[in-house]
Amino acid sequence: MLPRWWCRAWVDVSVSAGPVKLRDAVAHRLETTDPRDFVAAWIRGEDQAMVDRYLARASVGPILEALGPEAAASCIGVRDQRHCPSCGGPPQLSYFALPGEDLAAGGRVLLCARCHDSWGYARMTCPGCGEDASSRLPIFNEEGTTSGERGSVVRGLQGRLDLGVAGHKAVFPNIRIEACDTCRHYLLNIDLAADLAAVPVVDELAALPLDLYAREQGFSKITPNLMGF
Ligand SMILES: [Zn+2]
Ligand SMILES: [Zn+2]
Structure with missing residues (x-):
């Protein structure tokens, strides 16, 4: 212990x-x-x-x-697609891997909140409940990002951040909120191709304004991060 x-x-x-x-x-x-x-x-x-x-x-x-895996395997948790295959923990975040990485599920990866292992997961499926109807999976991007995947709901955060920056330059251009109207949960997704220097676990912690925005929309994160958001 x-x-x-x-x-x-x-x-x-x-x-x-x-x-x-x-x-x-x-x-x-x-x-x-x-x-x-x-x-x-x-x-x-x-x-x-x-x-x-x-x-x-x-x-x-x-x-x-x-x-590593041996210690993680001793943890109590759920072993299904929505939980870590090593320890059964919930996902902290998801990210789109760089093209060419040998990963299943179209390059989307979930990162475990407990042991930081990762596993492939379908792009348009809720990691909280498994919902896969795109009409029930709203995506929130900042204004100024180019992301506009199927049925995205693009809402501006620029005016809310009060950064004194003219125009619509996004503060988190590679991060978006992926939410679910069925279970009312969300997590943040980091697109590594949009920022080669991105470190998902660090970027997720820094994107607090996106968490506050998601909360205001009535969603709660699948798992709060280390700082409680
Ligand atoms: Zn794990
Ligand atoms: Zn859901």
């Missing part, structure tokens, strides 16, 4: 370098809770307070990733 000092290290890093809200939340967390409790709850996929989920993911995620 995870040593207490390892969780302690994440608390120290969060307190010294994290945003104020996070600092306040984690400052005394280990004094009031045994880390084994919130780590076990996270492994079981239970609903958790944001700070518990953050500490569990931040401390266990890199270990699972480093230990």
Whole structure:
């Protein structure tokens, strides 16, 4: 089981370098809770307070990733197309792989929120519930992007971001919201071909305005990211 000092290290890093809200939340967390409790709850996929989920993911995620398939296989989770084949965890995000990568499902890949393994998934199918009727799968792009795949609903975020930039230059030109009217969930999709320097797990964290927009439309993310969005 995870040593207490390892969780302690994440608390120290969060307190010294994290945003104020996070600092306040984690400052005394280990004094009031045994880390084994919130780590076990996270492994079981239970609903958790944001700070518990953050500490569990931040401390266990890199270990699972480093230990590889054997450790991931010991996790409790669902084994189907919508969950990670290694650990049974839910997808954090999806991305379109670069042309030429040897991947199934037309180059769309889901990235596991737990162990960061990835697997191919159909492009126009909801990773939350399996809905595949395109009329029920709205896509939200920023104004200024060229993405306009089947039945896309393109809504501008430019005026909402207040960046003081004239015109319609997109802030996140390679990221879009892929939502589902059936289960009311969404995730963010990163198009690697649109930005060769993209790092999906980092870009997904940075795209907070898109998360806020999706929430305003009444959708909730399949799995909140490390920062709780
Ligand atoms: Zn996984
Ligand atoms: Zn769905």
